[in-house]
Amino acid sequence: MTEPSPRSARSGGGTQPEEADRLRAMLRSPGYLKTLVFCALIGIPVSFAAFWFLVALRELERLMWADLPQALGWDTPPWWWPLPLLLVAGIVVGLVVTHLPGAGGHIPAAGLQPGGATARALPGVILAAVASLPLGATLGPEAPLIALGGGLALLFRDLARRPVTPTTTALLGAAGAASALAAIFGNPLVAAVLLMEVAGVGGPQLFAVMLPALLSSGVGSLVFTGFGNWTGLSTGGLSLKPGAPIPHLDSGDVVWSVLMAVAIGAAVHLVQVGGRRVAAFVPTRTVVHTAVCALAAGACAAVYTLVTDRSPADVASSGQATLTKLAADPHAWGVGALIAVLLCKGAAYALCLGSLRGGPIFPSLFLGGAAGVLLAPLPGLGVVPGLAAGMAAAAASALRLPVSSVVLVVLMLGSGAMTPVVILAAVVAFVTAELLPPGRAVSPVGKPAESVPAVAADRA
DSSP: OOOOOHHHHHHSTTOHHHHHHHHHHHHHOHHHHHHHHHHHHHHHHHHHHHHHHHHHHHHHHHIIIIIHHHHTTOSSOOTTTHHHHHHHHHHHHHHHHHHSGGGGSOOGGGOOOSSOOOTTTHHHHHHHHHHHTTTTOSOBSHHHHHHHHHHHHHHHHHHTTOOOOHHHHHHHHHHHHHHHHHHHHTOHHHHHHHHHHHHTOOTHHHHHHHHHHHHHHHHHHHHHHHHHHHHOOOOOOOOOOOSSOOOOOOHHHHHHHHHHHHHHHHHHHHHHHHHHHHHHHGGGGHHHHHHHHHHHHHHHHHHHHHHHOSOGGGTSSOSHHHHHHHHHOGGGSOHHHHHHHHHHHHHHHHHHHHHSOSBSHHHHHHHHHHHHHHHTTSTTOOHHHHHHHHHHHHHHHHHSOHHHHHHHHHHHHTOSTTHHHHHHHHHHHHHHHHHSOOOSOOOSSSSOGGGSOHHHHHHO
16 A cells, blocks of 8 residues: 655645644744734733623622512512512513614523624623523523623724734634633633634634633633632632532443433423524514513522422522532432422523523533432432533533533532543433434524524524
8 A cells, every 4th residue: 555645645635734734834824823912912801801790790699689688688589589580681681682782692592602792782792691690590691701702802803903804803702702701610721612612613723713712711710810819709600519429430320321311411402492482482572572581480480489498599590509509418409399490490491591691501500410419319320420410411412512511510520530421421412412303493693583594503
């Protein structure tokens, strides 16, 4: 067998020498090196903006769900508390969508989107997020952070009069988003991997996006850490400390994790399909239907409190703080409470995915973790393996980003001991969700669902 000549190797599409040459040429390009330096610089102001944005959301949420009820004489919010809050949230978001540029940002039911908002759309994105998240939307802050970070990066580019090209727009948007995301996940690696997988690039394109995103997220993480220590304020970074000891995996953990992943992947996929149906329902009368869907999500939280006598914030929130409590003391939740929170939060999640503004990651992690704790008494399955596999399966099904889901869950647990079941659960749930009918397509922002090709729903 004769070896191909260097000339023939370079002339073929996608061969290793050709890819290496393209990567080397890109790294030697003065324009790309300047973009890298600019990404590092914009990571600093973007991180400051994201820090205060998250602090504001956290403080407003504490005001609405802890300080204000206590000032009125309740230790915990009463059962009806979510109803007026989410009604206000729905009205405000509906008005933002109909009257402000950018329609308040990405529709959560469309999944995470790599592009940042334009500078003109940023006020609507921020207002919609502030109206949704502290008032009880069952969504997380990651999608507004992506829009905020990417939008600010493009704004700084325009202020610095940097060249405007499709390449610089994509790179700066990814870098700004990664810098902002580094805070909420507590780790720059998660932010960079997430943005790379959302962008869906490979070869030299992968390195082109990876390096600015990784550099900017690292700078952002340093800013968050130092600024948080200096001010004493917290953005609520996600990390778990399981109350149960981390065991050695055995065959029972592996078998149950695979079976769990199929069931959780299918269940979360059904929630996503429901969210897409809500997203198709809302635009016909945007303000009214957004308010109705938000009020229905509040009713889910109210029913949960009436049934379990627990706080409605278990349902009417991203689930970030509740997941931390669940992992620390899983035995504090009875079987009835776990079933109720799965049903009520799953319904509220679907309603909010199609109507309000926020991100899909944190509610899916909580739903997966709660399902894992509920199933932990199965023979041969432990609490920590159930928690880990459940979170990985739910995140992979909701995001359709299996690599990011694995990295996120492993880093959240702070231990690599659960990595095998996390990988198995993420892959099985991802494949399960991909094989199921995708449901209705959803426009990322502001267009009728019927005008979006079906592949958009597969990507969501």
